[in-house]
Amino acid sequence: MSEHIGGCHCGNIRLRFSTKLDPSQIEIRACQCAFCIKHGSRALADPDGRLTVSVEDEARLHRYRFGLRTAEYLICRGCGVYVAAVTTDDRDPRAIAIVNALDDRLQFSREPVAVDYDAESRASRIARRRARWMPVEIRSAFTG
Numbered sequence: 001m002s003e004h005i006g007g008c009h010c011g012n013i014r015l016r017f018s019t020k021l022d023p024s025q026i027e028i029r030a031c032q033c034a035f036c037i038k039h040g041s042r043a044l045a046d047p048d049g050r051l052t053v054s055v056e057d058e059a060r061l062h063r064y065r066f067g068l069r070t071a072e073y074l075i076c077r078g079c080g081v082y083v084a085a086v087t088t089d090d091r092d093p094r095a096i097a098i099v100n101a102l103d104d105r106l107q108f109s110r111e112p113v114a115v116d117y118d119a120e121s122r123a124s125r126i127a128r129r130r131a132r133w134m135p136v137e138i139r140s141a142f143t144g
């Protein structure tokens with residue numbers, strides 16, 4: 001496993017992405033939904049890897065939801081950086097990490113693939129994320 005560290009700008013939210021894959025081989029997805037377009041976000045996940053999100057101050061973590069509300073988009077209230085998205089539909093949450101939030105973002109060098117999921121049903125969206133997103137753990141300094 002290699003580890004890729006990152007987080008928001010002010011340090012309230014930290015990311016640790018663990019993967020056996022070489023960063024240059026990992027698919028980068030540029031979601032074409034209105035939210036991701038506005039952030040210019042490029043996302044990654046390794047279903048066999050893992051993401052750990054560590055939050056210093058939960059009150060400064062905004063969990064934005066929209067559309068089908070099957071995921072939360074984690075945005076720091078302190079510095080405004082969007083760092084990851086996490087599913088909310090089951091007890092086994094899955095996540096994507098935002099490439100630009102990782103310190104070694106330049107290692108993830110594949111050309112982004114534009115993806116558009118607007119026509120997806122709720123059931124197929126949940127199934128896709130379960131298959132393609134990665135296991136995630138969210139740690140808070142206050143909730144342990």
Ligand SMILES: [Zn+2]
Nearest residue numbers: 008010076079
């Ligand atoms: Zn921040």
